[in-house]
Amino acid sequence: xxxxxxxxxxxxxxxxxxxxxxxxxxxxxxxxxxxxxxxxxxxxxxxxxxxxxxxxxxxxxxxxxxxxxxxxxxxxxxxxxxxxxxxxxxxxxxxxxxxxxxxxxxxxxxxxxxxxxxxxxxxxxxxxxxxxxxxxxxxxxxxxxxxxxxxxxxxxxxxxxxxxxxxxxxxxxxxxxxxxxxxxxxxxxxxxxxxxxxxxxxxxxxxxxxxxxxxxxxxxxxxxxxxxxxxxxxxxxxxxxxxxxxxxxxxxxxxxxxxxxxxxxxxxxxxxxxxxxxxxxxxxxxxxxxxxxxxx
Amino acid sequence: xxxxxxxxxxxxxxxxxxxxxxxxxxxxxxxxxxxxxxxxxxxxxxxxxxxxxxxxxxxxxxxxxxxxxxxxxxxxxxxxxxxxxxxxxxxxxxxxxxxxxxxxxxxxxxxxxxxxxxxxxxxxxxxxxxxxxxxxxxxxxxxxxxxxxxxxxxxxxxxxxxxxxxxxxx
Numbered sequence: 471x472x473x474x475x476x477x478x479x480x481x482x483x484x485x486x487x488x489x490x491x492x493x494x495x496x497x498x499x500x501x502x503x504x505x506x507x508x509x510x511x512x513x514x515x516x517x518x519x520x521x522x523x524x525x526x527x528x529x530x531x532x533x534x535x536x537x538x539x540x541x542x543x544x545x546x547x548x549x550x551x552x553x554x555x556x557x558x559x560x561x562x563x564x565x566x567x568x569x570x571x572x573x574x575x576x577x578x579x580x581x582x583x584x585x586x587x588x589x590x591x592x593x594x595x596x597x598x599x600x601x602x603x604x605x606x607x608x609x610x611x612x613x614x615x616x617x618x619x620x621x622x623x624x625x626x627x628x629x630x631x632x633x634x635x636x637x638x639x640x641x642x643x644x645x646x647x648x649x650x651x652x653x654x655x656x657x658x659x660x661x662x663x664x665x666x667x668x669x670x671x672x673x674x675x676x677x678x679x680x681x682x683x684x685x686x687x688x689x690x691x692x693x694x695x696x697x698x699x700x701x702x703x704x705x706x707x708x709x710x711x712x713x714x715x716x717x718x719x720x721x722x723x724x725x726x727x728x729x730x731x732x733x734x735x736x737x738x739x740x741x742x743x744x745x746x747x748x749x750x751x752x753x754x755x756x757x758x759x760x761x762x763x764x765x766x
Numbered sequence: 767x768x769x770x771x772x773x774x775x776x777x778x779x780x781x782x783x784x785x786x787x788x789x790x791x792x793x794x795x796x797x798x799x800x801x802x803x804x805x806x807x808x809x810x811x812x813x814x815x816x817x818x819x820x821x822x823x824x825x826x827x828x829x830x831x832x833x834x835x836x837x838x839x840x841x842x843x844x845x846x847x848x849x850x851x852x853x854x855x856x857x858x859x860x861x862x863x864x865x866x867x868x869x870x871x872x873x874x875x876x877x878x879x880x881x882x883x884x885x886x887x888x889x890x891x892x893x894x895x896x897x898x899x900x901x902x903x904x905x906x907x908x909x910x911x912x913x914x915x916x917x918x919x920x921x922x923x924x925x926x927x928x929x930x931x932x933x934x935x936x
Contacts, residue, residue: 551899556892557884559901566905574912579923583909590902596884606902610884620919673892677884691929701921705829708845716850726884735848739796742845744929747807749829752926757919 537640539585539604545643546604548666550588552674553600553608557592560611560764565591568762572620573607573627579699580635580692589627591764597714598727600677601630603639612723614764616713620757624697625706632692638685639676680730687732687740694741694749703754711738793833793847795819801840805830813838821847 559566566589573589587605595612607630609623617623633639670676690707698704715734717724731737801813805827814837815821821833821842830841907915916923 547899548894550902551894551896552892553889554898554902555895556888558895558898563905566902567907570905570907571912571915574907574909575916575921578909578912586903586906588902588906590905594884598884674889675886678886678889688931691931695926695928698926699923701916701923703828705844708829709826712844712849715848722885726886729886735796738845738848740932742797742843743932745829745843745845748929750807752924753828755919755921757921760919 537637542637542640543586543604545640545666545670546602546606549602549639549670549674549676550606550608552670553602553677554590554592556674557594557610560591560593562591562765565762565764569609569623569627572623573631576624576628576696576700576702577605577631579696580631582635585634587631595723596726597717597723599626599630601633601639602676603634603637605634607631607634611764613710613714616710617761618709618758619703619706620761621697621702621706621755622710623706623761624700624702625693625704625708626710628693628696628700629689629707631696632689633681633685635692636685636688638681638689641685642679642681643670643676678726678730683732687737690737690741691744694745698749698752698754701754703756704749704752706756708738708741793821793823793831793849795821795835795842795846796848797846799842799846801833801835801838801842802830803840805832805841809841812840815842815846823847823849 569589569591570587574587577583577585577587582605585605588607590608591614592608592610594610596610597612597616599607599609599613601607607627609626613626614623617626693707694704697706711734714724714727715738732740795815795817798814798816800811801815802809803812804810815833815835816837819835819837821831821835823831823833825832826844827841829844831844831847832841833839833847
């Protein structure tokens with residue numbers, strides 16, 4: 471925890487700028503306020519993120535970095551719209567409502583149950599799933615087709631919910647773009663929409679970037695727990711990882727997934743190290759029969 | 767009408783059952799672990815697997831696989847085994863060696879362009895689609911609706927603590 475002071479301060483400049491982008495603001499005043507908030511935030515106990523690893527203390531994101539939930543949702547909405555530009559929703563209203571039901575029930579078990587969560591299946595044969603800030607989560611048709619049970623769907627969605635709860639994508643935005651953005655903001659040249667566009671980059675590129683691998687492992691750990699909290703068999707996500715693990719890395723349907731995530735075998739091994747006997751005796755439902763099957 | 771509609775579902779279920787059985791045939795131990803007589807922690811230990819051992823997966827139950835191996839048969843924790851052959855793309859020997867160190871294939875993935883699906887290039891070139899976002903938002907389920915959905919599947923929420931990090935689990 472001792473490393474937060476320097477590493478967290480630089481990105482915080484960006485976010486303070488961002489937060490103040492639509493209004494006139496006093497940098498010195500905002501910085502002081504944010505630092506005070508940050509100090510309080512870091513004393514907050516019991517967050518799973520406090521040990522997340524990576525360059526920046528995630529527990530400080532809300533306070534020190536000062537993104538409001540509204541701003542986070544605006545960023546996520548833009549990113550979601552860009553992704554849907556590359557692959558639209560599968561035209562099946564029953565399917566879309568079903569994934570929202572499963573996803574929202576799992577999200578209810580998280581630390582952000584009041585976010586307006588959105589889930590969708592997008593029309594791509596790739597095997598992948600995406601989370602954008604603010605609760606926009608998408609699974610490809612290719613991945614959905616691999617699923618055998620509702621608990622597997624719950625596990626996949628829970629991994630993405632974990633990223634949103636821990637604000638992992640905001641973190642990489644801060645790392646990659648803060649300098650460029652703060653410059654533009656200070657010059658007063660950009661409105662808030664432009665700021666969001668600059669922050670996200672071209673198209674849906676944000677989804678082609680890798681998160682810190684510790685963020686992926688953390689989302690996996692959270693996924694098993696969130697699924698278990700929701701009453702599902704906790705082993706839904708590992709079962710899906712088992713399936714995609716034996717696809718070759720040069721198979722085009724998993725290329726992006728393999729490029730942006732640790733190999734499924736490494737993810738399974740990581741889970742094996744921490745799960746041990748923790749889920750023994752915690753029986754959950756798989757709901758194999760309730761899984762909605764996509765029309766061929 | 768009713769029977770007709772059931773046919774694809776039945777066929778689907780049948781195909782699925784076959785698919786599961788085939789996919790579940792082979793596996794490799796990701797790490798050393800005990801073989802148990804039953805899928806419980808307290809069950810009698812009947813053998814052990816070493817990293818890289820080939821197994822035949824017979825059944826899955828919760829977090830356990832029932833397996834058959836040269837070292838004997840029994841139940842092993844699912845997270846200690848992975849389905850399928852050695853990683854494709856690795857030579858067989860290097861695949862197994864790599865598995866032993868847990869590093870096979872990692873960092874060797876090279877992105878290329880011109881591939882179908884959601885490639886990096888396609889993502890970069892994607893143009894914002896407002897009407898699809900609105901459509902996605904129209905399917906949103908409220909917190910209360912989700913509770914109803916859960917109840918209809920007899921899903922009961924329960925308190926489960928987050929898992930420790932590997933460092934603190936040791």
